[in-house]
Amino acid sequence: MSNIKGKSVVNGAVGSGAPTSRNKDLNSDFVFDMRALGRQPGTFRDETRTARAPAGVGSGLVLVLADADVTLDLRFEAVSEGVLVTGSAVAPLTGECARCLEPVSSTMEVSLQELYLYQPGPGEGEDDDEERFLDGDLLDLEPAFRDAVVLAMPLSPLCQEDCPGLCPECGARLAEAGPGHGHGGDVDPRWAALRRLDVSDRSNDRQES
Numbered sequence: 001m002s003n004i005k006g007k008s009v010v011n012g013a014v015g016s017g018a019p020t021s022r023n024k025d026l027n028s029d030f031v032f033d034m035r036a037l038g039r040q041p042g043t044f045r046d047e048t049r050t051a052r053a054p055a056g057v058g059s060g061l062v063l064v065l066a067d068a069d070v071t072l073d074l075r076f077e078a079v080s081e082g083v084l085v086t087g088s089a090v091a092p093l094t095g096e097c098a099r100c101l102e103p104v105s106s107t108m109e110v111s112l113q114e115l116y117l118y119q120p121g122p123g124e125g126e127d128d129d130e131e132r133f134l135d136g137d138l139l140d141l142e143p144a145f146r147d148a149v150v151l152a153m154p155l156s157p158l159c160q161e162d163c164p165g166l167c168p169e170c171g172a173r174l175a176e177a178g179p180g181h182g183h184g185g186d187v188d189p190r191w192a193a194l195r196r197l198d199v200s201d202r203s204n205d206r207q208e209s
């Protein structure tokens with residue numbers, strides 16, 4: 001198989017001193033320049049950065065809003081085959097309660113541990129989706145961040161642990177409407193049992209006498 005080159009179109013001149021890269025968006029907050037780290041195994045650099053979240057992280061009911069502040073606290077360590085990234089990302093989550101559809105927001109922290117290999121030789125590793133590669137001097141953390149967040153996201157976010165959801169008849173939020181909410185007529189047997197309880201507080205009277 002021959003080398004495929006020349007497909008990318010580069011706009012604008014690359015100034016001298018710019019990190020080498022074939023096709024990365026140099027402006028992404030998730031791209032880190034590895035030139036200062038060097039390639040001597042065992043050396044490391046710590047870096048903390050606030051990055052704007054890329055669009056489309058998340059699925060279904062929860063997501064990290066685009067441009068939300070993500071705090072990255074990372075260590076880059078040179079190892080013989082590449083750069084090992086360890087650390088954490090803290091990102092705000094926005095979504096809807098899976099039961100009552102109220103807006104829900106929270107913050108999640110994910111741990112990151114990713115090995116980025118130096119560029120493969122021609123024909124090597126090109127088809128391997130499992131591996132991550134440096135792009136010249138640049139390390140793009142975004143795909144690793146994306147994967148880690150999506151894996152760690154709650155599948156069914158709830159506004160509160162025991163959210164009672166919506167009234168099946170009128171759609172009212174039962175957390176607000178209260179347990180007495182009903183529409184007359186047939187009563188769910190579970191509520192019927194509750195109604196038979198005498199909720200007036202008799203025990204207090206006895207204890208105080």
Ligand SMILES: [Zn+2]
Pocket residue numbers: 097098099100101102158159160163164165
């Ligand atoms: Zn809810």
Ligand SMILES: [Zn+2]
Pocket residue numbers: 167168169170171172181182183
């Ligand atoms: Zn109702």
